[in-house]
Amino acid sequence: MKEFLVNFLQNEILVYTIMVVLPLLWIIPFALFAVWWERKISAHMQDRLGPMRTGGWHGWAQTIADILKLIQKEDIVPGAADRKLFNLAPYIVFVGSFAAYAAIPFSAAYVGSEINIGLFYVISISSLVVVGLLMAGWASNNKWSLFGALRSASQIISYEIPIAVSLLAVIMVVGSFDMQEINQAQAGWFWNWFVFQKPPLLFVAFLIYFVASLAEVNRTPFDIPEAESELVAGYHTEYAGMKFALLFLAEYANMFAVSAIAASVFFGGWNSPFGDFLTGPWWGLFWFIAKSMSFIFVQMWLRWTLPRLRVDQLMYVGWKVLIPFSFAIVIGIGFWVMMGQ
Amino acid sequence: MIPQEICDALKAKFPDVIKETKIEGVFDPYVKVAPEKVKDIAQFLRDDDTLAFDSLMCLSGIDYTGGKFGVVYHLHSIKWNHKITLKVEATLENMHCQSVESIWKTANWHEREAFDMYGIIFDGHTDLRRILMPYDWEGHPLRKDYKVPEYYNGMKVPY
């Protein structure tokens, strides 16, 4: 797609701008849709209907109305807050989650940046979110926010390790960090997807990745940084209006990012499940989004079913369960790959 | 144990502290004791094996008007399933009463409430602060001669 655009527009800077803006064009409608979707899912799980009025059909315009309200709201900064950091933090958080989209292959024809260390880049850049969250929590000058920020920092850093190590198992099988190459290696029917390869090692690696990714994006049962019933709202207690909307947007963007990685690394990404049936760049986009959305659905499903862990139990799960298992899988895959050669 | 036996046991142990006992003609038989000895009596009631009053159901302050106040202890034994009421009288000149907080921890908040509402001072209480009213409230609202203040911290209270 890049070559096509370069040939078509004859201007590399314009092309890069377009390539950057495309994921942003996806994130915003996605977040609006996902918030509405989550409200509908939770409502139907809880024996109620959710938004039903705004916009007519099943309240489809509810989140649009909400975001319009948030934009118009007064921008409140607490008197004793550190203004600079307080204002900067939501942008850092959003940049952290948005930057990860650069290496996510939406389709065979489109990936923001074709870097050969794509997966490595995604893992590392998403840690930038922690900086923003710590900034938000510290700058709010609120003890509950500070608790939220400290919890999220310790949680995200702890859970980066099992995420990275479980993805390493796939990287060892493919022999490349490039997301497009990882996708191409899963072409064909759905049994070629990595989740079904080298059974059961890669399947367990996927489970570890998925559990850890829930913690990475602060979803239940690992939502302790913003544990509503303990910390009021965690690091975004003091945020209002547009900045709150930005933090919220970043959260949903992050949800999609980790789901997209799960889809491309373990579930064939833009490959059709049925061999050559319905392939091509546009169908690839469809399959990719469909797979990612199904993971988001599972995340929501879990959120409205499970209670929340305590902070020490969370650390226990991370350090004493997920990390040892992920290392064992890496060693197992290492032997498997070595034997195969 | 029937109330008569409880009263007899108390009279035998504390002959000159028991001021009055009433068993017939009241719903809850009671023993009236001196306020400066109530802790010893409570200790005895709780620790004596045949009495074993292990729970303090309720502790109420009361204003009998005319400068006379009272503290009423409703005791119950889960072990033997019998009850007795202790009564203590205080006067406006001497608003002191021994605290039974160390005997029954329930008394902690109940005594704070009686202090808050009637101004009865419980000697030996570890943390005798107001509990239901604001910490800077003036006066003790459940006293019968209490006048509702027009101002609170300089603010006029609307009615």
Added chain:
Amino acid sequence: MQTTLVQEEVDSRPVTVPGFSRPLRSHEMVINMGPQHPSTHGVLRLELIVDGEIVVDAIPHIGYLHRCFEKHAEYMTNYQQVIPYCDRMDYVAAMNAEFGYVVACEKLLKIKVPDRVEYIRVIMAEFQRIASHLIAIGTYGMDIGAFTPFLFCMRDREAILDIYEQTCGARLLYNYMWIGGLSHDVPADFSEKVKRFCKMFRGTINELNDLLSYNKIFVERTANVGVLPGDVAINCGASGPVLRGSGVKFDVRKNDPYSVYDKLDFEIPVGKGLKGVVGDCWDRYMVRVHEMEQSLNIIEQAVDTLPPGDVQSAIPKRIRPDASEVYVRTETPKGEIGYYVVADGTASPYRVKVRPPCFVNLSVLPAMVRGSMIADVVAVLGSIDIVLGEVDR
């Protein structure tokens, strides 16, 4: 340099917190939980002294919802007028609160109420117990982070409120039990409706157990947390599920029966420590679940034996008890509510002291949370099940 010196001087002064026995150490922080906090179940304010995530001490501050119940009761022109105020104490279990008060007044007046009234009162009180426990369980799930069981509980509570609405027109604050009788008789299809509800509700208890009670994460969060040993519970005056969760088999309905509870057959569930130590949060929670089942048994028995009669025949024309005093305790969903009513021979009560179960149960909280984590404070507070309307009166 100068500023640092001043700073050190300020820091070296000991910081004391009223209610906390010693000055704060430098690594301890005071954090204010409430009165506007999602998990303090109303306007409770807890001052937490924390060392990181570990709670060193908790100091409850109550009184934000103080509405002068006792003063109001003294100012009423007759005994009947106090009942609506009783409703407003524990607003999610209003029936039980007024039950205690009318029992006390009837004892004071030496009235014998008809059997039909007693049975209807028991049915209503047990329904209210289920409704209150449903709120307790639902909000407890929410405290732990599970939102969905709350709405399932509210759905079932709605069915109970519908029965109330049909009977007396009110859904939350009923003023249904009067001294010597009831405000309305039950509607014609009452027993059918009650039986249909009992049948439906047994199923939803199982659903609730699957969703929440035996959920691994829920058990992890509540077992071995906030342990209250039985002897401490008695000494602290804890009552209701808090006392029974600690393994003490004591229920006013059985041990000190009032109304017609001695004619009905039911069990007292106690905490057995199935998932941890006896007296932990899970035990207290589970006692509530089992109590709902027992309440269903009581309701079914009472509906089957409901005698005919007039529910207002024993209401006295003139309520003017002789100078006397009475202390009556009854079992509400939260624990034992006590009314100490002093009459002076006039038409209005001389003194009404309430011994609210939540007030006493809440006073146990600091002992239960010392040394646990902030998240456990929420878990323990939820397991005590307080209603601030009753704590503060």
